[in-house]
Amino acid sequence: MSSKGEISTFIQKYFLHFNAASLVDAAKAYEDQLANNAKMLVSLAGAMSTAELGKIFAEMIRQDKVHIISCTGANLEEDVMNLVAHSHYKRVPNYRDLTPQDEWDLLEKGLNRVTDTCIPEEEAFRRIQQHIVAIWKDAEAKGERYFPHEFLYKLLLSGVLEQYYEIDLKDSWMYAAAEKNLPMVVPGWEDSTLGNIFASYVLKGELQAQTMKSGIEYMTFLADWYTQISTEGVGFFQIGGGIAGDFPICVVPMLYQDMERPETPFWSYFCQISDSTTSYGSYSGAVPNEKITWGKLDINTPKFIIESDATIVAPLIFAYLLDM
Template sequence: MKATSVSQFIHVHYRHFNAASLRDASKGYMSHLDRGGQMLVTLAGAMSTAELGLSLSEMIRRDKVHAICCTGANLEEDVFNLVAHNHYERIPHYRELSAHDEQSLLKRHLNRVTDTCIPEEEAMRRVERAVFEEWALAERRGERRFPHEFLYRLLRQETLKAHYQIDPQDSWLYAAAEKDLPMFVPGWEDSTLGNIYAAHCMTKKLRNVHTVRTGVEYMMELAEWYGRVTATQSIGFFQVGGGIAGDFPICVVPMLSQDLRKENVALWGYFCQISDSTTSYGSYSGAVPNEKITWGKLGAETPKFIIESDATIVAPLMFAYVLEW
């Protein structure tokens, strides 16, 4: 087969079913940007441990992504990978593991995420020691920051640089910190670092539980950002996976229009969701796009796409398409 670009390959071969949805959604993404729009990307699942930073970081640097809403796990796991990559252990035959095999991994302090084990000491505890100093410093100064702002500080100050085990250009959070990208991390408390923060507050090593700002404050920050940007530009919504990373930010529109009763609130200008969880009763992936119309999140004319496939396959392909455009 003649060598070709990713975008050309997609145009030639991706013609039907989820493949066609991928192609159409990629074209829609570019059309939205070409019209002067911005794009919010949401990250659920284990996309950072899946090393999505290899493609997402360049999307951020090239101004193809303008804000991110992610789980606390995705926020921290990009940094874990940055400082402990060489200590990660891949388990290609993870489907064959017995309960005793899993117990053996626990004894070795290896936390499994599908086919990849995150090493506790080199990743979690290494970052804990560094970020604790930032939490404690902020507490002494009477300062309060969002979870992502503490990690931005670690990266900008190069606190952990001696431990970098991948090129920081392949870290999406590093790229975001360089851009000071707007970031929203709902439910951060259920992440590893969120658990660690709670533990330090319980042991009184940290005495002010409010030093790290909360999800309600993130929603207020999101509302301010959304209103300011949509005064002049449309914002698209690119959702990777389901859950709170997507459910939280998409609600800002009805909150502004129905709860704050603001007039002429702009709807999301583009919507795409990648998920291998089929949308159904009680599905993890949430409502289909048209249902979101009834909640005042999307409009009848909003370009809408669902790609029912593995995000670790689809997202890098779409990002490659956009970057080649």
């Protein structure tokens, strides 16, 4: 048993009730999953990459505490954008006080706002665009097809972005994932800046849509991966809601209902960090037990929901798992 550091000791001593206690329980159960050789899927929704989760999430990847990732197209690209354009980001701590004119002024400066942080259009999006488009076109010329994350892995590992690096490479979770060739699914990738850019090249006749592998292919890949890996269990750690969580969790009922494989094991652990409200009919806010009725979780699956801010909770859980 590894010794725990100051952060882990602090939360065990003081996080004793309500959402704080749920955080500790979920962290300990995640640790138990790993100790029993189960694998863990982590899903990333929201603006986790812009929140610089990579500062700790990258180490989770390096230490093999994450075995597959499901994320939005925005999280996929925004970690790379932070890597190459961090000094050009602008923080707006008084974002609640901005007027429509203030927002328009940010647009004219090429600053796309995500809550209190503005992503610089020219330095982030366009800096990546010239290089990723060249990789897309090269693949198409060779008759090759890849998933969105595979193209970004190629971009990162090619070294062409090194001239732009503005943060320590160890703080990029995408680079850590690329080095390990970590399995990933990116449902709804088209709803991202690079997805929009790719679509524009298809509209202009410069690329073919089929050069990019599709969401259905992501699901069939995930089905094969889960079938091969799940003998000792696969846990599900969900940050936020939305398609990043909804898409991959459905692979289990798809396998045993639609593929008629009754031996398919349920997810062996489930934790969600969410601030969504169940009474609005929000699937993202549904309590874990509801997932039993959909054939995703078993009666005995360890289940946790932490109704709090993921930018606060996720780093603390990861710190516990890293013995910090």
